Amino acid sequence: MAGPPSEPQIRARRREAAVERMADHVLAHGLGGSSLRALARSAGTSDRMLLYYFASKDEILAETLARVAARLTARLEAILPAGDPLPPGQLLDRLAAATSAPALRAHMQVWLELAAAAAR
Numbered sequence: 001m002a003g004p005p006s007e008p009q010i011r012a013r014r015r016e017a018a019v020e021r022m023a024d025h026v027l028a029h030g031l032g033g034s035s036l037r038a039l040a041r042s043a044g045t046s047d048r049m050l051l052y053y054f055a056s057k058d059e060i061l062a063e064t065l066a067r068v069a070a071r072l073t074a075r076l077e078a079i080l081p082a083g084d085p086l087p088p089g090q091l092l093d094r095l096a097a098a099t100s101a102p103a104l105r106a107h108m109q110v111w112l113e114l115a116a117a118a119a120r
Helices: 007-029 036-043 047-053 057-079 088-100 102-119
Strands: none
Touching: 007 036, 007 047, 007 057, 007 102, 036 047, 036 057, 057 088, 057 102, 088 102
C-alpha cells in the first residue's frame, strides 16, 4: 500500500493542473489577455504561488504554449492520421478545412498572435 503523496509529487500534480488551466485560458483569451495575474487566476492560485511552481514567467508561458501545441498536434493527428498519405491538393484542402473549423479556431488565433509578435 502506498503512503501519502510526497511534497514533490503534490507540487508536480499542482503544476500539471495549472498548466492545463492556463492552456485553457490562453486559448480563450489569447496571449494578450495572459498576464501573470490572469494566468494565476485561471490556475486557481496567486501569482506568487505560480512562481513557486515555475522558475519564471518565461517558463510558465513555455509550458503553457507547449500544452497548447500538444493539443493542436493531437487534433491535427486525428484529422490527418499517420500512414494515410494524401495527394498535395487533398492535404491542403483538409488542412484548410481543419484550421478554419471552430474546434481549431482558438489554436489558430494563438499561433497567429505568436507569429505577429515574432515578426515585430
